[in-house]
Amino acid sequence: MTIPELERFLTEHFPGVLDWAKPEVLDKARARVRLPYKDEYLRPGGTVSGPTLMALADTAMYFLVLANIGLTIHAVTTSLHITFLRRPEPGDLIAEASLLKLGKKLAVGDVRLYSEGVAEPVAQATASYSVPTS
Amino acid sequence: MTIPELERFLTEHFPGVLDWAKPEVLDKARARVRLPYKDEYLRPGGTVSGPTLMALADTAMYFLVLANIGLTIHAVTTSLHITFLRRPEPGDLIAEASLLKLGKKLAVGDVRLYSEGVAEPVAQATASYSVPTS
Amino acid sequence: MTIPELERFLTEHFPGVLDWAKPEVLDKARARVRLPYKDEYLRPGGTVSGPTLMALADTAMYFLVLANIGLTIHAVTTSLHITFLRRPEPGDLIAEASLLKLGKKLAVGDVRLYSEGVAEPVAQATASYSVPTS
Amino acid sequence: MTIPELERFLTEHFPGVLDWAKPEVLDKARARVRLPYKDEYLRPGGTVSGPTLMALADTAMYFLVLANIGLTIHAVTTSLHITFLRRPEPGDLIAEASLLKLGKKLAVGDVRLYSEGVAEPVAQATASYSVPTS
Numbered sequence: 001m002t003i004p005e006l007e008r009f010l011t012e013h014f015p016g017v018l019d020w021a022k023p024e025v026l027d028k029a030r031a032r033v034r035l036p037y038k039d040e041y042l043r044p045g046g047t048v049s050g051p052t053l054m055a056l057a058d059t060a061m062y063f064l065v066l067a068n069i070g071l072t073i074h075a076v077t078t079s080l081h082i083t084f085l086r087r088p089e090p091g092d093l094i095a096e097a098s099l100l101k102l103g104k105k106l107a108v109g110d111v112r113l114y115s116e117g118v119a120e121p122v123a124q125a126t127a128s129y130s131v132p133t134s
Numbered sequence: 135m136t137i138p139e140l141e142r143f144l145t146e147h148f149p150g151v152l153d154w155a156k157p158e159v160l161d162k163a164r165a166r167v168r169l170p171y172k173d174e175y176l177r178p179g180g181t182v183s184g185p186t187l188m189a190l191a192d193t194a195m196y197f198l199v200l201a202n203i204g205l206t207i208h209a210v211t212t213s214l215h216i217t218f219l220r221r222p223e224p225g226d227l228i229a230e231a232s233l234l235k236l237g238k239k240l241a242v243g244d245v246r247l248y249s250e251g252v253a254e255p256v257a258q259a260t261a262s263y264s265v266p267t268s
Numbered sequence: 269m270t271i272p273e274l275e276r277f278l279t280e281h282f283p284g285v286l287d288w289a290k291p292e293v294l295d296k297a298r299a300r301v302r303l304p305y306k307d308e309y310l311r312p313g314g315t316v317s318g319p320t321l322m323a324l325a326d327t328a329m330y331f332l333v334l335a336n337i338g339l340t341i342h343a344v345t346t347s348l349h350i351t352f353l354r355r356p357e358p359g360d361l362i363a364e365a366s367l368l369k370l371g372k373k374l375a376v377g378d379v380r381l382y383s384e385g386v387a388e389p390v391a392q393a394t395a396s397y398s399v400p401t402s
Numbered sequence: 403m404t405i406p407e408l409e410r411f412l413t414e415h416f417p418g419v420l421d422w423a424k425p426e427v428l429d430k431a432r433a434r435v436r437l438p439y440k441d442e443y444l445r446p447g448g449t450v451s452g453p454t455l456m457a458l459a460d461t462a463m464y465f466l467v468l469a470n471i472g473l474t475i476h477a478v479t480t481s482l483h484i485t486f487l488r489r490p491e492p493g494d495l496i497a498e499a500s501l502l503k504l505g506k507k508l509a510v511g512d513v514r515l516y517s518e519g520v521a522e523p524v525a526q527a528t529a530s531y532s533v534p535t536s
Contacts, residue, residue: 105398344486348484
């Protein structure tokens with residue numbers, strides 16, 4: 001699956017997603033997704049809000065699942081565990097999702113979230129997606 | 135802390151939160167928060183999106199933490215684990231947060247999310263918040 | 269399923285489990301399991317070790333899954349999330365597992381662990397089990 | 403901290419741990435711990451039991467925390483999230499713990515568990531430890 005193919009699918013089925021989450025790298029092993037900075041993501045104290053980080057982690061994992069099982073609206077998150085490690089800088093955020101398992105029932109991935117240009121992650125998530133049975 | 139006190143604090147520091155998350159019950163043991171239905175929360179298939187549920191769970195736990203430690207912007211989520219159990223109905227969602235622990239460093243709570251009027255939860259979350267040291 | 273039926277199954281397939289984990293209540297909605305106190309569960313500081321608590325939570329959820337899907341060795345844990353809340357007392361521990369979901373692929377439950385006679389839990393776990401497809 | 407220093411501390415405070423968990427690599431960034439195979443770790447179906455894997459993940463993270471904060475019995479697990487990915491082979495298991503964050507209150511790490519000689523992990527865990535305030 002190419003990124004333009006993913007983008008056409010998202011435009012059709014998830015209008016608005018590409019306004020905030022930009023796929024930059026995509027293959028069966030990993031997905032990189034950029035969240036371009038917007039003031040609206042900030043919470044008091046000048047840091048990016050937790051729900052914004054959770055949405056980004058979930059979205060990066062969704063793109064990675066699609067790269068593995070094909071374009072479908074029927075892959076859904078079954079669980080997500082996120083640990084917040086450092087306060088993000090106000091700036092673009094980068095999600096790096098990597099595949100831990102693609103099973104018949106579940107796909108599992110690790111997602112690291114970074115402030116662009118900073119080596120240490122701001123959050124780590126583990127997400128499981130239900131793989132639709134065809 | 136009364137709900138009007140919480141609402142004044144939110145209006146000042148988190149403008150916009152009360153547009154979507156309505157505190158309905160609040161004491162030191164539990165918080166109930168309503169998410170009035172909007173079409174924009176839906177994802178394909180007619181179900182409420184995962185990030186919407188995660189944001190609601192996190193917000194309900196935040197209100198519960200404030201009820202315990204007082205109004206502060208310095209309580210932040212350290213981790214959140216959510217399991218999605220059933221597809222929510224298109225309708226209001228209700229979060230019921232209950233306190234598991236209030237320690238010197240961390241507050242921990244259990245959050246159940248429900249479609250209004252349905253007995254079985256659509257999701258369960260466990261969230262930890264860092265308690266600011268004064 | 270009755271507790272004696274469960275115990276016969278465990279004796280045959282998991283010899284040794286009943287030496288430490290005693291099912292006390294079992295129906296489709298919940299399972300209560302007792303861990304009788306032994307010095308060997310302690311770690312320095314006089315508290316029960318984390319792995320002992322994790323094993324107890326996992327076992328209580330397994331018994332609850334069996335009560336729902338029947339006696340099988342093919343139900344396996346897919347994920348477990350545990351938060352340690354308070355230091356257990358040196359004494360019997362009680363696990364209370366309750367069912368959150370029984371799906372076609374996954375069963376999910378909440379497990380609270382208690383020091384006997386103490387109202388506040390020492391740990392909370394959420395566990396998912398894979399349901400074997402027959 | 404050297405591995406012999408860690409081993410002397412464990413022998414004194416956690417007698418028995420070194421009988422099953424062998425530290426092989428230890429620095430501030432990561433810890434590798436081996437679990438030499440024993441039949442007693444198996445559960446029906448010939449796979450290593452979940453609680454054995456949980457104990458190994460927790461122990462590897464504990465060693466990594468000690469390498470960062472010094473030898474203490476007062477660092478305790480606050481939460482552990484584990485996802486089981488594949489059935490382990492009957493053979494030695496290897497835990498690779500890497501540090502995600504060392505904060506003033508919490509240390510967080512990622513732990514991957516492997517069957518020796520197999521590239522894909524059998525489980526992934528994220529563990530948080532409370533850092534004692536001196």
